[in-house]
Amino acid sequence: MRGWMGKFRSLFLFGALTLILSGCGVDNLSALKPKGYGAELLLDLMIISIAIMIFVFVIVMAIYAFVLIRYKQKKGQENLIPKQTEGNKALEVIWTVIPIILLLVLAVPTVQATFDLADTSGQDDENAITIDVIGNQYWWHFNYAGQEIATSQELYIPTGERVYLNMKSSDVIHSFWLPSIAGKMDTNPGENINSMYLEAYEEGVYWGHCAELCGPSHSLMDFRVIAVSPDEFDQWVEDMKNVDPEATPETASAQEGQELFNNNCMSCHAIGGSSAGVGPNLTNFGNREKIAGIMDPSKENLVDWITNPDEIKPGNQMPANIVSKEEASKIADYLLQLKHSDVGTDVPTRNTDE
């Protein structure tokens, strides 16, 4: 016997699904809440295509329901053969012409947007900001062309301005995906460079992901884009250019950490400059939102990372146990005080307005 639960089962299912899916619209990570030019263009296209789909669906369902009801077999008509019609010029013209119109309505803005988003010719302007993006298993490197500065994992950009990205990969194919500001683009190994641009409307910290399955830690290959006002951006560039990689830290523990770091870690990591080594550039590390793109920046997490990175990001290229836990703790003191620029530290983070 089906109880009242049974009768309402599908209603429950739909209700639960709605609740789960409503979690998809996270601020600063969602294509449905655009905060930049590309994302806005793409959302408009989604709305047009969904509107057309709903229009077609409703008309087809209405005709379907009409035929079902109007031509239902009635009592006493079991052997009745309805009037047979073959071909109808007017109807055939209508159902050929309407889809053509709908396809045009869909095609014109789609083709326009495609060319618009692919137009990176603005980077030839000498004042344009261009950034070389390099995807690595499982971290991102951002090299500011002509500026001799670089960041890893966190990309700083000015708001209200087009910033051009030229992308490639150092190993396998990755995909740079920043849903709330722009679309997504593959980074390929080899000579093939893909270009796109970002234009953020408001200050904020925007979340990006790698969107191409690239290995066991693919799902942990996150990055941030920090959009600040153009003035603050210029300040940030100044700060980054004036980094002194040799600066002596204040505490004794951090000083020991600095020496340990220089002896054990500098072969892969850089502080200051624009080099992309085997590992991320750690300039301004103390102001990072995340460690390795995914962990909150606590000392405990950092020590865990330094002693056994593979436990946190399986398959990544940093070796475990280079230093002891005590040494790692001193290195953590050193790294966490690397604050080279406070630009962006007051920018509202994701979800603060929810």
Ligand code: HEC
């Ligand atoms: C063989 C090269 C190599 C050596 C040596 C190395 N690392 Fe790494 N390190 C990496 C790579 C590669 C990553 C990126 C891992 C990832 O996120 O996939 C990384 C990531 C990190 C991160 C996270 C960076 C970020 O952007 O959030 C920290 C911190 C770090 N390493 C510290 C150290 C310290 C401290 C040492 C020395 C004890 C060290 N590394 C030695 C290659 C190396």
Ligand SMILES: [Cu+2]
């Ligand atoms: Cu990837």
